[in-house]
Amino acid sequence: MIMPVVLCDADNTLWDTDAVFADAQRALLENIESMIGAQCDRPDRLDFVRQYDQALALIHHLHLRYPPHLLVLALTEGLNGKSPETAAIQIVSGISQAGPISLEAAEELGSLFQERLKVIPRLLPGVRDGLRLALQKDVPIYMLTEGRIDKQKRIIESHKLSENFRAVLEMTKSLQQYERLRSRFLPAEVVVLGDQLDRDIDPARAAGCTTVYVPGRFTPSWNLSKGSQHASYQAENFEDAMIWIINRVVPYFKSSRVADT
Numbered sequence: 390m391i392m393p394v395v396l397c398d399a400d401n402t403l404w405d406t407d408a409v410f411a412d413a414q415r416a417l418l419e420n421i422e423s424m425i426g427a428q429c430d431r432p433d434r435l436d437f438v439r440q441y442d443q444a445l446a447l448i449h450h451l452h453l454r455y456p457p458h459l460l461v462l463a464l465t466e467g468l469n470g471k472s473p474e475t476a477a478i479q480i481v482s483g484i485s486q487a488g489p490i491s492l493e494a495a496e497e498l499g500s501l502f503q504e505r506l507k508v509i510p511r512l513l514p515g516v517r518d519g520l521r522l523a524l525q526k527d528v529p530i531y532m533l534t535e536g537r538i539d540k541q542k543r544i545i546e547s548h549k550l551s552e553n554f555r556a557v558l559e560m561t562k563s564l565q566q567y568e569r570l571r572s573r574f575l576p577a578e579v580v581v582l583g584d585q586l587d588r589d590i591d592p593a594r595a596a597g598c599t600t601v602y603v604p605g606r607f608t609p610s611w612n613l614s615k616g617s618q619h620a621s622y623q624a625e626n627f628e629d630a631m632i633w634i635i636n637r638v639v640p641y642f643k644s645s646r647v648a649d650t
């Protein structure tokens with residue numbers, strides 16, 4: 390019996406990166422408001438920030454990794470009434486220079502925002518139990534990240550989960566990369582587990598991997614219209630995902646947690 394190899398996304402699949410971003414985005418909006426003396430009048434302040442964030446990510450060549458001072462500048466325009474799209478085009482093309490905030494001040498708030506993003510995120514429900522289960526059953530788990538390896542390793546270590554992962558792999562989540570990993574682990578089945586349909590599920594499925602979708606709370610606008618009908622399984626949380634994966638290889642297997650209750 391060959392156990393499947395699990396390739397697991399990290400952000401919003403293993404830990405709550407979304408909450409860290411939400412806190413930092415709310416704090417950033419407050420900082421900008423007090424600096425320029427304007428108030429956001431929307432009831433959903435987080436949604437306000439995220440509309441500008443996503444408008445920038447959609448048109449910037451670095452996508453979600455655009456420099457954070459651009460978000461400061463876009464929000465400043467937003468607080469002055471500009472729509473997310475108009476503000477993003479203006480900021481990314483560099484047209485808007487003489488705004489109510491200097492470039493230096495924007496960069497300063499931008500780096501403060503980045504500092505806040507370094508907070509260690511908490512693990513999502515079911516992750517610790519699911520990882521324990523995988524270890525018990527000898528299911529190898531590799532973490533996949535498009536972000537920085539050192540950052541993800543730091544989070545793994547601070548949650549004392551180093552022994553639960555065979556390795557952390559940094560890669561672009563493309564069809565070709567999933568195909569490469571699928572051949573690398575042959576004859577084992579490769580199961581890709583993640584919270585984003587466009588990065589974790591669609592290209593992995595196209596590469597012939599089994600896919601498990603664990604919906605997160607954060608769905609960027611470009612994923613909203615897509616359904617989850619294409620994943621092999623939609624899990625409630627990480628532990629549910631792991632039970633499903635193990636059940637397919639070890640029929641009638643139930644987690645000890647389920648068996649105890």
Ligand SMILES: [Mg+2]
Pocket residue numbers: 398399400401402583584585
């Ligand atoms: Mg993710």
